Amino acid sequence: MRSLRWLGIFLTGFLLLSCGRGVTYPLNLRYQPLKEFPGFQQKIGSTLAVAPFKDERQETHYIGIHTPLEGASNHFKSDPFPLEKAIGDTLSQVFSRYGIKTVPIPDWDGKPDSLKNLDTDSVLMIDIKKFWSEGKGSLFGTKIKTSIQLAIHLGVKKERTAFTRNVGVEKEITVARSTPEKVEEMINQMLNEIFDTYFSNPY
Numbered sequence: 074m075r076s077l078r079w080l081g082i083f084l085t086g087f088l089l090l091s092c093g094r095g096v097t098y099p100l101n102l103r104y105q106p107l108k109e110f111p112g113f114q115q116k117i118g119s120t121l122a123v124a125p126f127k128d129e130r131q132e133t134h135y136i137g138i139h140t141p142l143e144g145a146s147n148h149f150k151s152d153p154f155p156l157e158k159a160i161g162d163t164l165s166q167v168f169s170r171y172g173i174k175t176v177p178i179p180d181w182d183g184k185p186d187s188l189k190n191l192d193t194d195s196v197l198m199i200d201i202k203k204f205w206s207e208g209k210g211s212l213f214g215t216k217i218k219t220s221i222q223l224a225i226h227l228g229v230k231k232e233r234t235a236f237t238r239n240v241g242v243e244k245e246i247t248v249a250r251s252t253p254e255k256v257e258e259m260i261n262q263m264l265n266e267i268f269d270t271y272f273s274n275p276y
Contacts (some may be wrong), residue, residue, distance in 0.1 A: 095145035098253040099152035100136065102159040104264045106167060110272050113171050117275065118194020118231070120174050123165070124181035126157035126199045136260075137206030139215070139251050149206065149256060156204060164197075164268070181228070185235045188228045200224040203241065206260060208251045215251035219244050221263050227275055236276040240267050 136156060137149035151159040165175050181187065181196050188196065203222035208215050222241035229236070242263045248255060 095147045097135070097148045097150055099154070100149050100253060100257040100260060101152045102156075102163060102257075102264065103261055104160075104163045104167060104268050105261070106170075106269055106272070107265055108269055108273070110171070113272060113275075114173055116229070117168075117171075117173055117227075118229070119172065120176060120193040120195075121168060122178045122181070122191055122193040122196040123161065123175050124178055124196060124198035126161050126201065128155065128157050128201045128204075130201060130204060132205075136204050137208070137219070137256060139208040139256070140210060141215075142210040142212065147253075149253065156201060157199075160199065160201070160264075163264075167268075167272075181226075183226050183228070183235055183237070185228065185233055188230045188233065188235070191228075191230060194230055196228040198226040200226070202239075206256050208256065210251070214247050214249050216245065216247045217251060217256065217259065219256075219259055219263060221260070221267060223267065225271060229276065232276070234276070238271065240271055242266055 133155065134150065135148045136151050138146055139149070140146045153159045153162055168175050176193055178191075178196070181198050183198065201223060203220045206217060206219040208217040220241070220243045222239065225238050225240060227236045227238075228234070244259065244263060246259065
């Protein structure tokens with residue numbers, strides 16, 4: 074009887090812990106240009122080498138968290154995962170739209186001298202410095218603060234130059250109720266803003 078009693082206590086505790094555990098929501102990250110970029114291919118070239126993007130954040134598994142007024146916190150992760158793949162995949166679709174063929178390469182040192190060794194017209198590499206959305210619930214709604222900061226490295230063979238630009242956006246909004254869809258929309262709007270500005274004048 075005593076063993077059954079302890080078994081019942083254990084199962085009850087397990088169920089309580091399971092109910093209080095937060096959920097991880099995948100967010101579909103996508104960059105959808107809101108403007109055209111005249112002369113974009115002429116600046117980049119018809120072939121673009123893409124070096125591995127680097128996620129330099131301390132927390133690389135998640136891209137955000139939502140802490141409600143009551144209950145467990147929920148996390149967000151990128152879809153596709155990991156984050157560098159999500160950004161790389163959505164950019165590749167945009168390059169294809171402009172007739173630019175992307176070629177993966179194992180690495181690039183970011184130096185102009187190495188451009189002559191490439192078989193492509195240019196090379197791209199991105200360091201992810203910040204990428205985080207944090208929502209905190211209160212009696213008056215949920216405040217969502219999102220920060221994105223990237224270092225974009227672009228080497229252009231005809232220019233014999235490697236360009237580096239730090240780009241970023243930080244936004245804060247208050248909504249009556251936070252949802253994964255709302256966070257996803259906010260992040261994608263920020264990606265549109267960042268890359269629309271960058272590709273309008275890459276160097």
